Amino acid sequence: MSLLMLSTSVQPATTDAISFVSAVHALGPGVKLLCTSRFSTTFESYFSTADKLEISAHGEDIVMFLEAQMQQPTALGRYIRTDPTLKDEIADTIIGESHGMFLLARLHLNALSTGIKSSITRKAVRAALKTLPTTLDGTYSEALQRIQNQAPDLADVGQCVLFWVIWAEKPLSILEMRHMYATLHLADGDALTEDDLPDxxxxxxxxxxxIQIDPESQTARTVHYTTQECFRRSHLDLAAMARLQLADLSLAYLMLSSFLD
Structure with a gap:
């Protein structure tokens, strides 16, 4: 007997994944297939007669993760040290809104940690806990809103990098993005120098x-594949703007005096 494993979380095209599974089934009963996937109506109907096991994070696991993060030397950590009961309130609320997903727990805690910059009292922190989004799409939309609510120069950086990574046709390296952002702010006729490159x-x-950086390839990627899926599905208004900016930057970069000399 042979055992094959397929994870649909690596985002193969749905038709390709189904074709692969069909080919494996055709090999006969001697081949067993183990598939892992988030909920999908397509795969759910295809595997309607298969044995299923739902896997989710235990509350205790998420608590351990949250406690480790809340011990970091951040503004949120300072609030917790002055009021230990706040830690339990944060953990209980985030666990309730995470639905067994570490990703949601991480995003909720990040939202709280970022928002605390404008919260000067523990009362404000507790109020923020009551407004956490309850869905993954809502969490991503809230994260975008936080980016846009930053100081204009910070919002500009955050949105540019996020949109480039999501809508670029290939993974972007850190060096490429440094050159892209520098090109975006170059005056006409200026040459690109090392002093223009942001860190x-x-x-x-x-x-x-x-956004996070892959330590091996030094390329930027979204924190989870659902991030890209959500923005490409739910923020079509941003797609045209992002793609136009990517095209304009590519042309502007090729027209720099560094290449024309």
Missing amino acids: TETLTGDCGGL
């Missing part, structure tokens, strides 16, 4: 926690 933290630090 990595400047580029990724204001993206609402939605």
Whole structure:
């Protein structure tokens, strides 16, 4: 007997995944297939007769994760040290809104940590707990709103990087994005120099926690594949703007005096 494993979380095209599963089924009963996936109506109907096991994070696991994060030397950590009961309130609320998903727990805590910059009392922190989004799409929309509510220069960086990563046709390296952002702010006729390049933290630090850097490839990616899916599905109004900016930047970069000399 052979055992094959397929994870649909790596986002193969649905038709390709179904074709693969069909080919495996055709091999006969001697081949067993183990698939992992988030809920999908397509896969749910295809595997309607298969044995299923729902897997989700236990509350205790999420508590351990949250407690480790809340011990970090942040503004949120300072509030918790002065009022230990606040830690339990935060953990209980986030667990209730995370529906067994570490991703939602992480995004909720990040939203709270970012929002606390404008919260000067523990009462304000507790009020923020009551407004956490209850869905993944809502959480991403709230993260975008937090990016846009930053100071104009920080919002500009955060939105540019987020939109580039989501709508670029290939993974972007940190060096590429540094050159892109520098090109965006160059005056006509200026040459691009090292002094024009922003550092990595400047580029990724204001993206609402939605962008991370792969340490091996040094390319930027969204914090989870659902981030890209959500924005491409629910924010079509941003797609044209992002793609136009990517095209304009590509042309502007090629027209720099560094390449024309």
